[in-house]
Amino acid sequence: MQASPSPALIEQSRRNAKRLAKQTGIRIYQAQDQIAQSHGFGNWSQFAKAGNAAKPAPASTSTPVLAPHGPRRYLHGDQDEGNPAVYYCAECDFFGLPDHFLERHRVPHGARALAAIERFQRSPSDYTSIGHRPENPPNILQPDIEAEKLAGAAREANRSPFHRWLEQQRERDDPVGDLAYDVMRDKKFPSGVRSLKEAKAYLGNGWGRRDAVRALSAAWREFEAVASHTAQTAVQQR
Numbered sequence: 001m002q003a004s005p006s007p008a009l010i011e012q013s014r015r016n017a018k019r020l021a022k023q024t025g026i027r028i029y030q031a032q033d034q035i036a037q038s039h040g041f042g043n044w045s046q047f048a049k050a051g052n053a054a055k056p057a058p059a060s061t062s063t064p065v066l067a068p069h070g071p072r073r074y075l076h077g078d079q080d081e082g083n084p085a086v087y088y089c090a091e092c093d094f095f096g097l098p099d100h101f102l103e104r105h106r107v108p109h110g111a112r113a114l115a116a117i118e119r120f121q122r123s124p125s126d127y128t129s130i131g132h133r134p135e136n137p138p139n140i141l142q143p144d145i146e147a148e149k150l151a152g153a154a155r156e157a158n159r160s161p162f163h164r165w166l167e168q169q170r171e172r173d174d175p176v177g178d179l180a181y182d183v184m185r186d187k188k189f190p191s192g193v194r195s196l197k198e199a200k201a202y203l204g205n206g207w208g209r210r211d212a213v214r215a216l217s218a219a220w221r222e223f224e225a226v227a228s229h230t231a232q233t234a235v236q237q238r
Contacts, residue, residue, distance in 0.1 A: 005039060005051040013039070013047070018103075028104050048094045073133050075116040077101065077109065077141030087140045090116065101140055110144030114152075117145065158192045162199075165223050175215035176222065182212070196220045 005013070013035045021031040029044065036047035072081060076090035086095035090112060091105045101109055120133065139145070169180040183189050193199045196217065203212050 005047060007051060009039075010048060010051040014100075017044075029106055045092050048092045051094070074137070075120060075133065075139070076113040077139040077145075078134070079138040079140065081134045081137065084138075098140055108144075108148075109141050110148035113139065113141040114145045114148045155191060160192050160194055161227065162193060162220065162223050163189075163191045165226065166219060169219070175211065176219045179212060179215040179219055 014032070017028060017031040017035045020026070020034065021028045024031070032044035032047075036042070036044040039047060041047040041050065074080070074088035074090075076088065078088045080086045080088065080095050083095070086097060087101065088094075089096050089100060089105075091107065092100075105112075124133070163183075166180045167184055169176050170184055171177060172180070190198060190202055193202075199216055199220070200213055203209070203216055
């Protein structure tokens with residue numbers, strides 16, 4: 001069983017990971033995982049979590065706010081209610097100083113924080129079995145969240161009619177439905193696709209599956225038929 005790393009060791013390891021990433025050209029999270037593994041942990045998240053568990057609770061001169069409400073549930077970037085100097089990192093599962101959020105993680109900070117907040121807003125009761133989120137906690141990632149909202153609005157505006165139509169086919173129990181489900185989960189799929197050729201090029205390079213290409217061709221034919229019928233109906237109703 002590994003010994004719990006001290007805060008000083010974690011901070012030194014964080015600096016070592018930055019140095020390793022610069023020297024080798026790998027991602028910072030890859031360097032962090034390598035450093036953590038050198039200390040006997042599977043990845044950086046386990047290493048940081050073990051160190052965080054070993055740290056003494058921050059001293060407080062006032063009665064903790066969370067006492068009458070039970071344990072707290074923090075979202076990515078939320079400020080620690082008991083220690084305002086640190087913020088919760090959901091990927092590393094520990095509270096870090098502001099400069100921790102300058103480091104690149106597997107998922108961009110703004111995207112992770114916005115997704116967590118949207119899930120919480122849709123169904124806050126889902127979180128009560130684990131703990132209650134502090135009321136309107138400051139979030140260090142607010143600028144990143146706003147930037148992600150703007151980027152999301154731009155992506156939505158850029159979506160093609162085919163992409164919007166395909167989204168409505170996700171519940172179908174056939175190859176087109178399977179394709180729609182996969183496409184909507186694939187953030188790299190060109191949502192502004194305007195031609196079958198462009199879409200096929202992505203599937204061929206990204207997935208390389210003949211069945212997906214066949215399903216795409218079938219979906220495109222059906223989409224064009226629906227679009228043509230809609231246009232004819234609109235003309236007749238004028």
